[in-house]
Amino acid sequence: MTNPASKPASKPAVPAPAPRSRSKRSGSQLTPEAIVQASLRIAARGSSDAFTVRRLGEELGADPTAVYRHFRDKDELLLEVADRTLGEVLDSIRPGLGWQDRIRALADGSLAVALKYPAVASAMASRTTRRANEFRVVELILGAVTEAGLRGAEAAVHYRMVGDSLLALVGQRAAYLLFSAEARAADESAWSREYRLVDPQAFPQITAVAEELAGVTQDAVYQARVEALITAIETSVAQHR
Amino acid sequence: MTNPASKPASKPAVPAPAPRSRSKRSGSQLTPEAIVQASLRIAARGSSDAFTVRRLGEELGADPTAVYRHFRDKDELLLEVADRTLGEVLDSIRPGLGWQDRIRALADGSLAVALKYPAVASAMASRTTRRANEFRVVELILGAVTEAGLRGAEAAVHYRMVGDSLLALVGQRAAYLLFSAEARAADESAWSREYRLVDPQAFPQITAVAEELAGVTQDAVYQARVEALITAIETSVAQHR
DNA sequence: CACTGTTGTCAACACTGTTGCGCTCGACGG
């Protein structure tokens, strides 16, 4: 079952409270924590090395299938890793910010981890973990839109708008990073080239701003998308009064 | 060929003007068109049947590897299929609409094909085809933001904002559809259940709107996200004057 | 007729995630 439905008891894993030192087979013992760390290390390698179970075993110096003693499947591991990084993002958000800056901080933090661990962010782009830290995100965004002035159903739908949009934004950017560096470079240069070679008759608008199109940076687009979310909230607040 | 993207001779395919009737091996001959159509048929089956090359061969009544005589790899086939459906979306947009309605029409049409062919839309969520119809989309969005009142770099970055956001939105929704129906149902009911079971002390905002959160529909979120794009453009226009 | 190039078939390769079987070793009861 690789679906997003996992009600049954999730983690016996390490039942004993005692850390029980190092022991077992040869030197280093395999813990969920170690597996998560190794996963992050692999995910950080980005496009140069895909995130696969076998690669994970290699990184751990253990047999790949040993991972399945600690996680039901790869999906559950990804969920755990994603929730972990999400927790770090949340912890890094300073309290006391205005609601706009809290959303910006959430976006910036999420983007940062997405750029650092593209494989993880990409895999989570269209799902939810339903784990502890995700509820913290819900709480954070809901707090922001409430502080902005939205209530009830209006607040709920705007939370979803912001949450889904951020997830999509970050996932999209991460997935793009999973292409090889050469492929990305080729893609970008191809775009700016073809903008200029377009038939002016058929595509007058493109021709008019071909230079500017070639000069648009990913960061500028990111900024615009985040600000669009904030603007949408502000506009909705202004309308409902 | 008024399209901008075809430098390396891409498709000899059917060089002869004569349709050369039916011939070849046993009865039906395999054409790129037939392959695209079969792909669409499979993609329309959604989560019940993954879009794989072997399944495609089955659908065609031919060996799976025969596809590689007409497309370099699966990716190129997906690009072609995606561009095809995108063309239909564009053709369905009535001219003469205001710029806002043109963006809404593009979004609605894209969502419609994404819901119909989730596998295709999902695969295209974080890439671009750089094919003919994609340039038509660029032209359409650029025309809209220009009509709204944006120029130069401002128009360019807003085009990217709208384009990337729509792609992400549609891809996200499609990817969600690729989960099995049961998994999706379980996921949704789990969310609405857990919203209500959350600790009121730790998550006051969630508790306050738990009911409303459970009642938010995908369509409402979609609407909000599209309107957010339009609002962002309008706001930017108002600011730059 | 022979020749050539196109196109479908078949077997195979290099991967992927995942499972069942056995072995080893640490921990625990007596």
Place this chain on the structure above:
DNA sequence: CCGTCGAGCGCAACAGTGTTGACAACAGTG
């Protein structure tokens, strides 16, 4: 101290995936 037990790991294997190269059958051309 010793025997038993069970958790944790390695190994081999399975069912999938996309893709390639060799082979064969046919169309059109000289």
